[in-house]
Amino acid sequence: MTDKRQENDAHCLTVLRDTDRDRYLACLLAPAEKRGALAALYAFNAEIARVRDLVREALPGEIRLQWWRDLLEGSADGDAMANPLAAGLLACVEEHRLPVAVLTDMIEARIFDVYNDPMESRSALEGYAGETASALIQLASLILDPQNAPQSAEAAGHAGVAQTVAGTLLMLPIHRRRGQVYLPADLMAATGLTPEALLGGSDRQAAARAVEAFVGLGREHLAKARAANGISAANRPAFLPVALVPHVLRAAEKAGADTLERALQPAQWRRQWWMWRALSRGPF
Secondary structure, three states: OOHHHHHHHHHHHHHHHHHOHHHHHHHHOOOHHHHHHHHHHHHHHHHHHOHHHHOOOHHHHHHHHHHHHHHHOOOOOHHHHHOHHHHHHHHHHHHHOOOHHHHHHHHHHHHHHHOOOOOOOHHHHHHHHHHHHHHHHHHHHHHHOOOOHHHHHHHHHHHHHHHHHHHHHHHHHHHHHHOOOOOOHHHHHHHOOOHHHHHHOOOHHHHHHHHHHHHHHHHHHHHHHHHHOOOOHHHHHHHHHHHHHHHHHHHHHHHHHHHHOOOOOOOHHHHHHHHHHHHHHOOO
């Protein structure tokens, strides 16, 4: 490995440590020879996932996302490779033969984040999760154990949806302040919660019902991921962040309508313990 490659890998790990602590820990629990590639993939994901945090208007957000799309499609300007994260990502894609179309689909899905359009339905949420969280798990599996990665594709699909549900519950207070609604419209309608009531917090009983139903959706997909399994020991690190999902769902169920205002993020030491335990026992 060249000195420049080592520098890029170290930079990606540093970025990841600052932007996604759970996947940073998952990198550290992965084999040493895989950490640089995983860090590049996960840091890229963190960058496109936090675009809404960095911009106030949708157009600058779309421009940021387009830059990454241009990079992956080979049409970025010549200065792009001066970015160590960009260089690390391209090296990861080339070395592990990652499908570029899956990565560009991840970017396309993130356009939803820069707007305040409502999540239209449960199937829309599942599609969004499939192109983001589920795809990320499967790409990590291709880095860790490409030979056995296809066996865990179904588990990755359902695990990613469960992870997206848990992440949405964690982000509810932030999403509400931004005017974003990630809870599916059909689920909210079934529980009597309107988008206006969700954002305004004016109907706590309906909000509690919606949270309960959303938790149920997460558990449904987690159970399907558990049933599908097919995860090789070498690919377990790709699934480690999913080990946090049951605990987040349990906390949201207990909090009910308070989930709209209360931060449910478990303590860092608990998250580290759950992930470390999942490395030997499996994430489900």
